[in-house]
Amino acid sequence: SNLDPIFMVQAARRPIHFLSKKENFENPLKRLVMTSTGQIETFRETGARDALARAVDVLDAGLALGIYPEGTRSRKRDPPYLQRGKTGVARLAARFPDVPVVPMVMVGTQNMMSPGSKMIRLWERVEVRIDEPINFAQWAASEQGGGLSDGDIGRLSDSEDEMSSMYRRFTDQLIETMRQMGAP
Template identity: 45%
Template sequence: MEHSKEVEKGWLQLKEHWEILPYPPTVSSTPAYSVLRMFLSPLLRPLLRWRVRGAGNIPRTGATILAANHLSHVDPIAVIAAARRTTHYLAKDGHFSKPMVRFLMNATGQIETQREKGGNEALASAATVLASGKALGIFPEGTRSKRTEEPFLLPGKTGVARLAAAYPEARVVPLAVRGSRQFMTPQEHKLPRLWRPLSVNAGVSVSWYSWLGHQSGGNHSFESLSALAGLEAHEIRAELSRLYRKFTDQLMGSLKALGAP
């Protein structure tokens, strides 16, 4: 889906209201990641009953947001395997407390965040990944679903939309993960059950720019965005909040349509 250059110009008029500056400014290199993938992938692939559909929808380069549903601790690994490229996740600082786990988290490019510092710090860390032209893994639900019956999918939080809006040329790819809870159920299975099937369905990607100008998306034009830029700050914030919510709800609808349970 292509975007209009006029819509792009209109959106940039509002930059002070949606900009998220990256911090830290760059993503740390992950030389150990390639080594781990080189040796572990050939060993694990014959043992796993994993299927990836729509892998061609995942860009191999450039700023990308991989948005998936979340049912198990294995979900980030499933997304990374489906992406076939280094994918960075935000992880709470508790995961970095043990030396071996810290090594694995750093080796695979995961970014330590401290929850007590709030959502803005996490968004700035996520922005670092996108500003560097890399792939960011994100769970729009904001947490792992603890529902015991379907539908497991929770309402999405608008952080994913704020990041897409702040890096409007980044591709947002919906990824429906199925079978991960049976593969490794939190608080029940200490080890993954490798014989259990798991699938990842990747949908068609969309950028904020293309969504913003589409009739079924943001439905904005250069004229409407210019008019919006001339309003009071609180009116601009209200419209941006509406757009973030609509984008997020449509993304969650895409996850459901792709088979997210």
């Protein structure tokens, strides 16, 4: 739902910088709100590399980044809403291996504001669920990540295929964690 970022920021109790499509910046008032709150305009036609480069800037500055592992919010009208994840979150996690990834799930925002709707149903209940943070280094060293050492990861980083496989595994496990947390 379009309301997810609002609930995420409230739950995190700190500013979160989200990657947001250029269409959210076209209206002058909306652009003012988006830029004044530190949201990051992205351009789908330039691909994921542009969005990830902007995300790197946020993480380099030590700020919080909100990212949807699916690459977008679901526009489906009926559950399950959770889609297959894209590997951008894993690529960022690998680049910043000690930065925590905090899985968050919003339950009820689809009922509060359904896709395509402009009406907000304030009477609907929303629950924000937050799981334990994990960073890429911890994950890679764990059984799920393959029990890899820093040296193993260094050697794997020379193989694009091996890293792509690792990114996919991290992303799939993150999506599964979100599903187990009750993501609709």
